[in-house]
Amino acid sequence: MPDRSDEDLIAALARGEVSGLEELYDRYNKIGYSLAYRIVGERNSAEDVLQEAFLAVWRQAGSFRRERGSVRTWLLSVVHHRSIDKLRASASTSAASPLDELPDTPADEPGVWQQVWAELRGDLVRNALDDLPAEQRKSIELAYFSGYTHVQIAELMGVPLGTVKGRLRLGLLKLKGYLEGQKLGEAAT
């Protein structure tokens, strides 16, 4: 039987088919766990996060809307949010940002980005991050992987808030350009 699409799997979950959950898990457990482990830094906690995230998707599959982003985006977003929540809880910090479960903005994924995602290798993304100016990379890592708000990052780095906003935006735009260039360049050769 050909592989079912992510959307087919979510529809199966909404019907209560556990086999769909198993397939989805097989497809995304490594990247989900890698992300959780990177953020929480401990195996048991990362596994707890991953299980909670898949169960959340299992329970909310019926509310999935394709126009709000892909299944992968949704799932990884849930993993990210729960990881940050766990990190903040364990650190007893009040980062004042209860994170949403679902992406709440239309996440357009034009063809080039779907292709980028499908073919992108982890080392390319790591290289792209490494190529960023140190302060931009650090700002992005503090925000995404360490769960700091932009205000906290400004305090940590001792720079004005506007500087942090600028670094985050420029950093992401550079990443976008780098990754698009890599994949489009490969596609042309």
Next chain:
Amino acid sequence: MTQLFHVFDMTAPYALGALSPEDQLVVREHIAACEPCRVELAEMQNVVGMLPLACETAQPDDELKRRLVAAAQGEIKAKTMLRRRSRTNAGSGERAGEPGALWRYAQYWLTAAAGLAAIVAVFIAMNQSHERERMAHALAQATARVTALEAANTELAAKAEHGHDVMASLATGSYWEMGRGQDATGRTWHSTVVQPMDENKNGMVMASVPNAPKGMSYQLWVVRNGQAHSAGAVQKGGMTIMDLPMPLRKGDIVAFSMEHGAGTGIPTRPFLMETAI
């Protein structure tokens, strides 16, 4: 509508999850009406969606998949059980308009059954002794939790049933507003006396009671022919439904007094409020 400003500087922190709830709201409201900012935010979210790939690849324990599947199957079983019970209740006359008891009941069972199923599945699968020991502890905790939930559920079901009796009596029987009163701290409270239409059934009192002062309690009485009959005492405030020791008759007096300790055999203080039947 043309926007007078943009939030380009907020799209990156938003996509990275680095905004406070208040700032998140500002961005959400803005992009709902601003196409350029919406497009930029979508781009930022696409880039952020690539960041998980930057993590060093790690793999969860194989056992995790089994745990996940067991938990999902446990939820299915719990839902099936609830549907059956719901049908049974419907068949035995439970009304759709019950005050949310069935849903709370469902939540208890769903949580308890899913948690227990997951823990049991993992426990069976564990081979190594230290893992078994750890899971035995978790199982004991889960079992204790289930027991506590069952007890809470029983209490809840009893309250719901009692509430149903009161509501039915309000609709078909007789009731009297006992009125409002103030406790020793000056807080207001009120209560309603209810006599079911079946005059052989005991009366009830539905009351909103404040916390009694330390060492005191509010005691409910039925006074008939000059003799006071205790209907029990409450110390903890909140909504409460109390059974009276007898069916109410014309000439009875229902009253609250404040007494020492957990109550007394006869009223020792003036009634805080009372109503004549």
